[in-house]
Amino acid sequence: xxxxxxxxxxxDRLTRSDRVLLDELLAHPAEAPLWRGGDVAQRAGVHxxxxxxxAQRLGYQGYLxxxxxxxxxxxxxxNGAGDRFRAELRGEGRVLDTLLATELESLAAVGRHVDQSQxxxxxxxxxxxxxxxxxxxxxxxILAELLDGRLRRFGMxxxxxxxxxxxxxxxxxxxxxxxxxxxxxxxxxxxxxxxxYARASAxxxxxxxxxxxxHTLDPAPTTVLSAPRGxxxxxxxxxxxxxxxxxxVLTVAQRHPDVILPALDRLDGLLTDFx
Numbered sequence: 001x002x003x004x005x006x007x008x009x010x011x012d013r014l015t016r017s018d019r020v021l022l023d024e025l026l027a028h029p030a031e032a033p034l035w036r037g038g039d040v041a042q043r044a045g046v047h048x049x050x051x052x053x054x055a056q057r058l059g060y061q062g063y064l065x066x067x068x069x070x071x072x073x074x075x076x077x078x079n080g081a082g083d084r085f086r087a088e089l090r091g092e093g094r095v096l097d098t099l100l101a102t103e104l105e106s107l108a109a110v111g112r113h114v115d116q117s118q119x120x121x122x123x124x125x126x127x128x129x130x131x132x133x134x135x136x137x138x139x140x141x142i143l144a145e146l147l148d149g150r151l152r153r154f155g156m157x158x159x160x161x162x163x164x165x166x167x168x169x170x171x172x173x174x175x176x177x178x179x180x181x182x183x184x185x186x187x188x189x190x191x192x193x194x195x196x197y198a199r200a201s202a203x204x205x206x207x208x209x210x211x212x213x214x215h216t217l218d219p220a221p222t223t224v225l226s227a228p229r230g231x232x233x234x235x236x237x238x239x240x241x242x243x244x245x246x247x248x249v250l251t252v253a254q255r256h257p258d259v260i261l262p263a264l265d266r267l268d269g270l271l272t273d274f275x
Contacts, residue, residue, distance in 0.1 A: 003069040004228070006058040008113055011215075011224065017046045018054045019216040025070065026213035027187065033071040037063035103239050106229060110240055113227040116251075119244075122182075122208050122223060123251040126151065127259060130178035132158040133171070133200075137190035143210075143238060143245055144184060150249045155263025165192045172196065177204030183221070184241055186212050186229065197221055210241050 001009060007022065014022065024044045025032045032040065037051030044050075055066040126132055132151055136144035144160050151158040161168045181200045185193055197219045200207045207221040212229045225244055229236040253260045 001059075002112075003058075003066065003073055004113055006060075006069075007215075008226070010058050013057050014054070014215075015057075016216065016218065017044075017050045018057060020044045020046055021050060021054050023213060023216045026215075029070075029074060033067060033074045035067070037067075103237060106237075106240050107243060110227045110243060114225050114244060118223070118225055119247050119251050120255065122225070122248050123255055125180050125206055125208070125223075126156065126182070126248070127252055127256045128178075129180040129206075130157065130176060131180075132156060133161055133175065133179060133181045133196075134158060134183070135161045135168075135181065135193065135196055136184040137193075139238065140184040140186060140241070143241055144182075146242070147182065147245050147249070151252075153264065153267055154252065154260045155266065161196070165195070168192055168196065172199050175199060175203050175205055179203075179205040181205060181207040181221075182210070183208070184210050184245075185214050186236070186241075187214065189214060189217055194218065210244055212236070212240070 021040055021044045024040055025035075035043075037055075038048045041048045041051045051063045051066075055061075055063045058066060060066045060069075134144040134148050136142075141162070144162075148158050148160040159171055161171055179200070181196060183193060183196065194217055197207055197217060199205075201219045206223070208223045208225065209217070209221040210225045212226065215224070215226070227240050227244065229238070229240045
């Protein structure tokens with residue numbers, strides 16, 4: 001297993017200090033392979049021995065072995081589309097070709113970080129939910145909007161939590177244990193995300209986070225679908241999380257046709273009525 005595969009495999013055993021360290025490592029892919037354990041611990045504000053404990057929880061003998069894996073991942077990345085991307089920033093090559101190569105590399109790697117069983121679990125959660133609450137901010141907002149439209153066409157009750165915190169609070173007032181929260185967040189937690197998870201936790205609702213390197217939220221979501229979005233130190237598109245969202249939608253339709261197909265038939269009738 002490489003470093004990212006180990007993170008996915010052992011995620012449930014990680015402590016909060018482990019997750020703080022993990023965020024620091026994943027947020028700095030260019031520098032992290034050069035850091036000593038004490039360096040990353042100091043940057044993350046945790047005990048110097050925490051880096052070794054993180055490595056051992058991920059199945060390494062020590063931090064040096066973890067760092068070797070980070071270095072190998074980094075070198076493999078630089079030998080691929082990364083070099084083409086930096087060349088493009090220097091004015092070499094064509095933007096379309098470079099972007100296509102980068103996106104294909106990122107999309108092809110998703111299966112190493114998110115597997116179909118996780119998608120199945122999320123799809124079943126959404127179908128069984130009384131209300132699906134969707135949350136995203138900034139550029140990620142388009143992903144929540146996309147998922148909201150798909151779920152409504154399936155006859156499901158979804159609410160896109162747009163607007164300031166006061167409006168979000170009003171909309172989640174009636175949240176219950178039968179609800180699910182699905183959120184998109186990358187690199188840093190947007191305002192009100194942890195408030196939303198706290199509300200979900202208080203009422204017993206399940207929560208799903210689709211992210212790249214965000215692991216240290218408190219309270220934490222009950223399910224995390226995490227996959228890198230290409231060049232964390234530079235340009236990162238929404239192609240990877242959009243593919244994950246579309247995989248969830250298609251899995252909902254595949255696993256629950258008895259619910260989805262009648263809803264689509266009703267929608268076709270309504271579309272005819274509404275011209």
